Amino acid sequence: MTARKPGAPMPPALRALIHSTATHPARTVPCPHCTATAGKPCRLRTTGRHLPEPHPRRVSAWAQQTAVCPQCQVEPTVPCHDVGCARHTVHHRRHQEAEATAA
Ligand SMILES: [Zn+2]
C-alpha cells in the first residue's frame, strides 16, 4: 500500500473563477449609501474600514440596474413600486433575479 499524494494544484483559471464569485456582483455599481465607486468595496463611513458585503442599498441599486422585477413587472433601471407607490428598495424577487442573471 502506498500513500496517495494529494491531487494536482488547482489550475489558475479555476482559482480566478472562485475569486470572482467571492466578490459580490453589486460592486459593479456605485454605492448610494457610502459613496463607494464602481469596483470598490463598501466601507464604513465612520472609520473607513472596508466591508466584506455591499450595503443593502447598493445591492438594491445593482438589482435595479441589471434585472427586471418579476413582482411589479418593471424594466431594468426602473425602480420597484407597490401598486403605484415607489419603493426605496427593490422587491426580494428582483434580488433573486439579479443574482440568477449574474451567476
Ligand atoms: Zn456602501
Ligand SMILES: [Zn+2]
Ligand atoms: Zn418590484
